Structure formats: structure tokens, C-alpha cells
Amino acid sequence: MTEDVPHPYSIEVSPLAKPEGHFGWAIRRNGKLTERSDRPYLTERKAWEAAAAAVERDLKPGADARRR
Structure with missing residues (x-):
């Protein structure tokens, strides 16, 4: 993935x-x-998109507080 x-x-x-x-x-x-x-994800692309969405969630303010 190149993004x-x-x-x-x-x-x-x-x-x-x-x-x-x-x-x-x-x-x-x-x-x-x-x-x-x-x-599991059927394609490498779908897995990457899900991971990118998780990174975006982690970047939002207060992300650390929600994980505890």
C-alpha cells in the first residue's frame, strides 16, 4: 500500500x-x-482500509481515554 x-x-x-x-x-x-x-479481511486492500480507519480514530482527541 502506498498511501x-x-x-x-x-x-x-x-x-x-x-x-x-x-x-x-x-x-x-x-x-x-x-x-x-x-x-480476518478478504483482501489486503480491505485490511489496509480498516487499519487506516483505526489510525484516524486514534488521532482524535481523547482517544487514549476511550481505550482505558
């Missing part, structure tokens, strides 16, 4: 072993894992 992700975030999309042919994602902030998908 830009705001610094200091990074998105990793990878194929899952089970179910085969599906993808999952992980979000890192300054290299530290902050969130990962809990469901």
Missing part, C-alpha cells in the same frame, strides 16, 4: 495462516504495537 500514514504511525498488513487467503493488520506508534485486527 501515507501520519507520523509516528505505521501500518502492517500481512496474510493470515487461518483462514487461508485472508489478511490481518497491525498498527504501530513509534515502533510499539498499539492495535491489531481481531477479524
